[in-house]
Amino acid sequence: GQSLEQPSEVTAVEGAIVQINCTYQTSGFYGLSWYQQHDGGAPTFLSYNALDGLEETGRFSSFLSRSDSYGYLLLQELQMKDSASYFCAVDSSGAGSYQLTFGKGTKLSVIP
């Protein structure tokens, strides 16, 4: 089966940097992705790591270590609008199709 662990809540100050960690146990692994979800909305794709290392997209970066089954999402220059839930998700194969398994989400609160 699949399981992912990430912190349930994080609070950070506007302008600061925050790191959200994710560890996983999975059978079948193609990549680790991150999604942002604001209250009442659908998840939106942020980043995807298939290989070890750091991927940077603007203020957001994501890291993967396949040997450690670990990844993190790094948010820099935090803004109030970054307050949302962040989910890590393992992209794996099952029943002949790709699928995502989500962590329980980390609620990020950005304070002034």
Add this chain to the structure above:
Amino acid sequence: GAVVSQHPSRVICKSGTSVKIECRSLDFQATTMFWYRQFPKQSLMLMATSNEGSKATYEQGVEKDKFLINHASLTLSTLTVTSAHPEDSSFYICSARDRWQVDGYTFGSGTRLTVV
């Protein structure tokens, strides 16, 4: 980029009735779509994988006779909640990925179902 259109965004229905939710991939062909449900402040739980032209694959614990999935074309998948009960009230979300897209999935905007 890839867009998945989901309708309706909100629906309120009476207990015992059925509700159909549609998801369309607007600018790509989605041979596979995924249906999730999400309870407040919880993660997305995969309900079923919808395959074009064949039967859906349901996750353990999901009643296939209650949550009917049809994927009749490469751009349309539907989820019908039959004989809805208040405990079916939830946020239902579909997702798909263009086969040429190598990273993330695109999600529909979600459907907030309230059964009264």
